[in-house]
Amino acid sequence: MKSFTYSRLAVVAILVISSAWIGGCSSKDGDADDKTPSFAEDQQPKAVYGKIQKVDVGDAIDPSMAKAGKEIFETKCTACHKYDVRYVGPPLGKVTERRTPVYIMNMILDTETMIEKDDTVQCLVQTFLMKMPNQSVDEKDARNILEHLRTKPTEAK
Numbered sequence: 001m002k003s004f005t006y007s008r009l010a011v012v013a014i015l016v017i018s019s020a021w022i023g024g025c026s027s028k029d030g031d032a033d034d035k036t037p038s039f040a041e042d043q044q045p046k047a048v049y050g051k052i053q054k055v056d057v058g059d060a061i062d063p064s065m066a067k068a069g070k071e072i073f074e075t076k077c078t079a080c081h082k083y084d085v086r087y088v089g090p091p092l093g094k095v096t097e098r099r100t101p102v103y104i105m106n107m108i109l110d111t112e113t114m115i116e117k118d119d120t121v122q123c124l125v126q127t128f129l130m131k132m133p134n135q136s137v138d139e140k141d142a143r144n145i146l147e148h149l150r151t152k153p154t155e156a157k
Protein backbone atom coordinates (compact mmCIF):
# COMPACT_ATOMS: atom_id res chain seq x y z
CA MET A 1 0.00 0.00 0.00
CA LYS A 2 2.75 2.36 0.96
CA SER A 3 4.76 1.80 -2.18
CA PHE A 4 1.64 2.39 -4.22
CA THR A 5 1.22 5.83 -2.65
CA TYR A 6 4.85 6.68 -3.31
CA SER A 7 4.69 5.73 -6.95
CA ARG A 8 1.54 7.81 -7.36
CA LEU A 9 3.39 10.73 -5.83
CA ALA A 10 6.23 10.24 -8.25
CA VAL A 11 3.84 10.30 -11.19
CA VAL A 12 2.23 13.50 -9.94
CA ALA A 13 5.64 15.09 -9.46
CA ILE A 14 6.69 14.20 -12.98
CA LEU A 15 3.46 15.60 -14.42
CA VAL A 16 3.85 18.85 -12.51
CA ILE A 17 7.45 19.29 -13.61
CA SER A 18 6.80 18.54 -17.26
CA SER A 19 3.75 20.77 -17.49
CA ALA A 20 5.73 23.65 -16.02
CA TRP A 21 8.26 23.04 -18.72
CA ILE A 22 5.78 23.08 -21.60
CA GLY A 23 3.97 25.98 -19.93
CA GLY A 24 6.98 28.17 -20.66
CA CYS A 25 5.71 28.51 -24.18
CA SER A 26 2.14 29.44 -23.52
CA SER A 27 3.14 32.80 -22.12
CA LYS A 28 2.89 35.99 -24.15
CA ASP A 29 3.17 34.74 -27.69
CA GLY A 30 1.32 31.51 -27.23
CA ASP A 31 -1.84 32.95 -25.80
CA ALA A 32 -2.82 34.95 -28.82
CA ASP A 33 -5.47 36.70 -26.83
CA ASP A 34 -4.26 40.24 -27.33
CA LYS A 35 -1.68 40.20 -24.60
CA THR A 36 0.90 39.92 -27.35
CA PRO A 37 2.93 43.00 -28.27
CA SER A 38 1.54 44.85 -31.24
CA PHE A 39 3.52 45.89 -34.28
CA ALA A 40 3.07 48.88 -36.51
CA GLU A 41 1.63 47.88 -39.88
CA ASP A 42 4.79 48.74 -41.77
CA GLN A 43 7.25 47.20 -39.35
CA GLN A 44 9.05 44.23 -40.81
CA PRO A 45 10.18 41.43 -38.50
CA LYS A 46 13.90 40.75 -38.15
CA ALA A 47 13.84 37.13 -39.22
CA VAL A 48 11.64 36.52 -42.21
CA TYR A 49 10.77 32.96 -43.05
CA GLY A 50 8.63 31.80 -45.86
CA LYS A 51 8.15 32.88 -49.40
CA ILE A 52 6.73 36.34 -48.69
CA GLN A 53 9.50 38.79 -47.82
CA LYS A 54 7.66 42.06 -48.16
CA VAL A 55 4.07 43.24 -48.30
CA ASP A 56 3.01 46.64 -49.55
CA VAL A 57 0.27 47.89 -47.29
CA GLY A 58 -1.29 51.24 -48.05
CA ASP A 59 -2.39 53.71 -45.37
CA ALA A 60 -6.00 53.41 -46.41
CA ILE A 61 -7.81 50.10 -46.60
CA ASP A 62 -8.91 49.14 -50.11
CA PRO A 63 -12.65 48.35 -49.81
CA SER A 64 -12.91 46.12 -52.89
CA MET A 65 -9.92 44.03 -51.84
CA ALA A 66 -11.35 43.76 -48.33
CA LYS A 67 -14.71 42.65 -49.71
CA ALA A 68 -13.12 39.95 -51.86
CA GLY A 69 -11.01 38.89 -48.88
CA LYS A 70 -14.07 38.57 -46.64
CA GLU A 71 -15.61 36.08 -49.04
CA ILE A 72 -12.51 33.89 -49.18
CA PHE A 73 -12.08 34.16 -45.43
CA GLU A 74 -15.61 32.93 -44.88
CA THR A 75 -15.08 29.98 -47.20
CA LYS A 76 -11.61 28.91 -46.13
CA CYS A 77 -10.92 30.16 -42.63
CA THR A 78 -14.05 30.37 -40.49
CA ALA A 79 -14.11 26.60 -40.01
CA CYS A 80 -11.28 27.21 -37.54
CA HIS A 81 -11.10 30.92 -36.80
CA LYS A 82 -13.54 33.36 -35.27
CA TYR A 83 -12.84 37.06 -34.93
CA ASP A 84 -13.14 37.62 -31.22
CA VAL A 85 -12.90 34.29 -29.46
CA ARG A 86 -10.58 31.32 -29.49
CA TYR A 87 -11.88 28.46 -31.61
CA VAL A 88 -9.88 25.67 -33.30
CA GLY A 89 -7.27 28.37 -33.91
CA PRO A 90 -6.64 31.81 -32.40
CA PRO A 91 -9.10 34.69 -32.89
CA LEU A 92 -8.13 36.79 -35.91
CA GLY A 93 -10.15 39.98 -35.43
CA LYS A 94 -7.13 41.82 -34.03
CA VAL A 95 -4.38 39.78 -35.65
CA THR A 96 -3.19 42.82 -37.63
CA GLU A 97 -2.48 44.54 -34.33
CA ARG A 98 -0.29 41.76 -32.97
CA ARG A 99 1.37 40.40 -36.14
CA THR A 100 3.05 41.94 -39.17
CA PRO A 101 1.63 41.76 -42.70
CA VAL A 102 4.57 39.53 -43.70
CA TYR A 103 3.80 37.11 -40.88
CA ILE A 104 0.11 36.94 -41.78
CA MET A 105 0.79 36.45 -45.50
CA ASN A 106 3.29 33.69 -44.81
CA MET A 107 0.92 32.03 -42.38
CA ILE A 108 -1.58 31.79 -45.22
CA LEU A 109 0.77 31.03 -48.13
CA ASP A 110 3.67 29.18 -46.54
CA THR A 111 2.05 27.64 -43.48
CA GLU A 112 4.45 24.70 -43.29
CA THR A 113 7.58 26.88 -43.16
CA MET A 114 6.07 29.10 -40.48
CA ILE A 115 5.19 26.08 -38.36
CA GLU A 116 8.68 24.72 -38.82
CA LYS A 117 10.71 27.88 -38.28
CA ASP A 118 8.79 30.62 -36.49
CA ASP A 119 8.99 30.58 -32.69
CA THR A 120 5.65 32.30 -32.27
CA VAL A 121 3.87 29.80 -34.49
CA GLN A 122 5.55 26.90 -32.72
CA CYS A 123 4.13 28.19 -29.45
CA LEU A 124 0.70 28.47 -31.04
CA VAL A 125 0.91 24.88 -32.24
CA GLN A 126 1.57 23.81 -28.65
CA THR A 127 -1.29 25.93 -27.36
CA PHE A 128 -3.85 24.85 -29.96
CA LEU A 129 -2.55 21.27 -30.20
CA MET A 130 -2.70 21.13 -33.97
CA LYS A 131 -0.92 22.40 -37.04
CA MET A 132 -2.83 24.72 -39.31
CA PRO A 133 -3.16 23.04 -42.70
CA ASN A 134 -2.16 25.03 -45.77
CA GLN A 135 -5.41 26.25 -47.31
CA SER A 136 -4.11 26.49 -50.91
CA VAL A 137 -4.92 30.15 -51.28
CA ASP A 138 -3.17 32.07 -54.07
CA GLU A 139 -1.16 35.20 -53.37
CA LYS A 140 -3.82 37.62 -54.60
CA ASP A 141 -6.49 36.02 -52.42
CA ALA A 142 -4.14 35.98 -49.43
CA ARG A 143 -3.51 39.70 -49.89
CA ASN A 144 -7.28 40.28 -50.04
CA ILE A 145 -7.74 38.31 -46.82
CA LEU A 146 -5.10 40.51 -45.18
CA GLU A 147 -7.02 43.60 -46.33
CA HIS A 148 -10.22 42.15 -44.87
CA LEU A 149 -8.49 41.46 -41.56
CA ARG A 150 -7.26 45.06 -41.50
CA THR A 151 -10.87 46.26 -41.38
CA LYS A 152 -11.63 44.30 -38.23
CA PRO A 153 -9.90 46.12 -35.34
CA THR A 154 -11.55 49.46 -36.14
CA GLU A 155 -14.92 48.08 -37.18
CA ALA A 156 -17.92 49.19 -35.09
CA LYS A 157 -19.13 46.31 -32.96
Ligand code: HEC
Pocket (backbone or CB within 6 Å): 032, 073, 076, 077, 078, 079, 080, 081, 088, 089, 090, 092, 095, 099, 103, 104, 107, 108, 115, 121, 124, 125, 126, 128, 129, 130, 131, 132, 133, 135, 137, 145
Ligand atom coordinates in the same frame (compact mmCIF):
# COMPACT_ATOMS: atom_id res chain seq x y z
C1 HEC B 1 -8.24 23.39 -39.92
C2 HEC B 1 -8.17 24.57 -39.08
C3 HEC B 1 -7.65 25.88 -39.66
C4 HEC B 1 -8.03 26.51 -40.84
C5 HEC B 1 -9.03 26.04 -41.87
C6 HEC B 1 -7.30 27.75 -40.87
N1 HEC B 1 -6.50 27.87 -39.78
FE1 HEC B 1 -5.32 29.45 -39.29
N2 HEC B 1 -4.67 28.50 -37.64
C7 HEC B 1 -5.13 27.28 -37.20
C8 HEC B 1 -4.41 26.91 -35.98
C9 HEC B 1 -4.61 25.65 -35.18
C10 HEC B 1 -3.51 27.96 -35.73
C11 HEC B 1 -2.49 28.08 -34.61
C12 HEC B 1 -1.10 27.73 -35.18
C13 HEC B 1 -0.99 26.26 -35.48
O1 HEC B 1 -1.34 25.46 -34.61
O2 HEC B 1 -0.57 25.90 -36.60
C14 HEC B 1 -3.71 28.94 -36.79
C15 HEC B 1 -3.01 30.14 -36.86
C16 HEC B 1 -3.27 31.14 -37.78
C17 HEC B 1 -2.63 32.44 -37.80
C18 HEC B 1 -1.63 32.96 -36.79
C19 HEC B 1 -2.40 33.70 -35.69
C20 HEC B 1 -1.54 34.39 -34.69
O3 HEC B 1 -2.07 34.83 -33.66
O4 HEC B 1 -0.33 34.50 -34.90
C21 HEC B 1 -3.13 33.12 -38.86
C22 HEC B 1 -2.78 34.54 -39.30
C23 HEC B 1 -4.07 32.25 -39.52
N3 HEC B 1 -4.14 31.06 -38.83
C24 HEC B 1 -4.80 32.59 -40.64
C25 HEC B 1 -5.67 31.73 -41.28
C26 HEC B 1 -6.37 32.09 -42.50
C27 HEC B 1 -6.31 33.44 -43.17
C28 HEC B 1 -7.07 30.98 -42.87
C29 HEC B 1 -7.91 30.82 -44.13
C30 HEC B 1 -7.20 30.98 -45.38
C31 HEC B 1 -6.84 29.94 -41.87
N4 HEC B 1 -5.97 30.44 -40.94
C32 HEC B 1 -7.41 28.68 -41.90
C33 HEC B 1 -6.09 26.49 -37.78
C34 HEC B 1 -6.69 26.75 -38.99
